Amino acid sequence: MGRQRPGTPTLEEVAALAGVGRGTVSRVINNAAGVKDSTRRAVQRAIAELGYVPNLAARSLAGRRADAVALVMTEPDWRKFGEPFFSEVVRAVGDALADTKVQLLLTLVRTDADRRRFVEYARGGRVDGVLLMSVHAEDTLPDMLADAGLPTVMLGRRSADESVTYVDADNAGGARSAVTHLLSHGRSVIATITGPLDMYVARCRLRGYREALKRAGIGIRPAWVVEGDFTEESGRRAMAEIIEREPEVDAVLAASDSMAVGALDVLRAAGRRVPEDVAVIGFDDFLRTQHTSPRLTTVRQPLEEIGRTMVRLLLEQMEDSAVAWRHVILRTELVLRDSA
């Protein structure tokens, strides 16, 4: 069994070589003030000579932070892991953490065994905080972590009255403004491909869609609403179904960029002129639809800002464990790129 190799130099040996006490070496390592410059240099030389690397277990134990946070994706379906949405979140969070000394650890939690293992890991103090993404409505992992007193921040929420700190986009508002925009451009048979409806985010987007049509006095027919799961493949299936059941459809609101890509595929295959006949709207920031069809109307989620905000809230919780539960809802941005 591994661990730091035996023979790894310790702080004590560094101290001996530098001819100082352990405390001094510790101060130098941690860039603490109050060390004579010459002493500091001597210690640094010793560190270099010995190739000393601090033992992180000892450091954690001795009472500080773990200097690491986890970014957890709880998703039974590992395929979703490849969705651009996740790489975007990872990047945004990574960027927000770039010039800290905090190590970002990605973790995939698929099964209950994974869940248990991770909770032990986190509660065991290997991370100072946890960021969660893609949480389904019935998932209790966030509570398990938050109840254990771990700083925890979710991307999105599980329900209207989420009890764990979260950052979310204005999903209903985004969907509403998109549909309103479509209506104002003469579309009237507007379908939607939703996300998985066990996720609050998907429900909100659907609600926004409903509200916009209702305000316009348009009755929604059942065939207009098809559930997807955020993946491209589900977008394909959903779009095929919509076309079949409602050939008159002249606009579609897709609840994710990937689904929009799939939908566009099908539309093209069906010989529809896209986006002249049909408008598609994606929600992600990294818009693959940009490449496919550069003239769509999109609702941009501010992923960059979401990542930054999540990290900020987490760090604040870490600094001061007295901070109360909080939530932040960020505005989405309607980007008009359609041909109308």
Next chain:
Amino acid sequence: MGRQRPGTPTLEEVAALAGVGRGTVSRVINNAAGVKDSTRRAVQRAIAELGYVPNLAARSLAGRRADAVALVMTEPDWRKFGEPFFSEVVRAVGDALADTKVQLLLTLVRTDADRRRFVEYARGGRVDGVLLMSVHAEDTLPDMLADAGLPTVMLGRRSADESVTYVDADNAGGARSAVTHLLSHGRSVIATITGPLDMYVARCRLRGYREALKRAGIGIRPAWVVEGDFTEESGRRAMAEIIEREPEVDAVLAASDSMAVGALDVLRAAGRRVPEDVAVIGFDDFLRTQHTSPRLTTVRQPLEEIGRTMVRLLLEQMEDSAVAWRHVILRTELVLRDSA
């Protein structure tokens, strides 16, 4: 700063409550043999009552493993992170680790700052071993880790004489057999979309392609070889270039599934009948091309087996740090799904 909340019960308190010594509690926690059943139960009750969770830093420090391994993706271009290839590897490795107590930590290393931070993390003993994927030829991270005595296993290698333990597929052989197959089915103007040529894996696949054509006595024209970077988008660009420079092309070897998908897009847009006119070959296991075009010839990498093997080699190194450097090269499988 965070860490395990103050007030967290310790092993000592559990021992007190259960009316036993610390050693006994430790044994129970670690499922060690030699504890009377009644005692064990008493301890477990105390653990439950107190909500005790072992402090992992203390455990690591006291001389065991960290019970965690890192799966590192060194890739400056974060977009690649979303490639299905990576989610597949993550899944395969995750599966291989599923019923161990080892926590899998994914880490993204993009910048040199990331690299430094991760090396400190790993050398600091927070993980017992490191798995690396997508390593570019000039990357020294594997050496830094291996030289530090950390069990390290790479997926693929950086050059012909790799010095770090690795698991690889028979890339040249796979490419060769694919091209040979195409030749035997009457194709003769065979182009290839390579991976980034600063990666050995891409070079090998290109070499296999070259060898097959050479054996058939066919001279390769410069326009037949276009470099991609494994992404779908690069496949699109490359295919467009090939069609333009060599309209007679009647088969294409794509060095990745994603690039094949992009290439197929372009071929369709160009009005080619796929795969009647053009055959495309992907290398990944999770074949998106399956959905797009179910009748292609593909070279399947045994990703499942690669993941299992990497984990096995890593665990072996962790058990016994005396094990020498090793490498394993796995066979690829030619899957014929073309119409010929």
Next chain:
DNA sequence: CTGAAAGCGCTAACAT
């Protein structure tokens, strides 16, 4: 400004 000393919570070796 710097050295010495007291733990952090656990495992493992040694007693009993």
Next chain:
DNA sequence: ATGTTAGCGCTTTCAG
């Protein structure tokens, strides 16, 4: 079978 003890390597008072 179980209690006791000696550290693991570091941070952090507390003296000096």
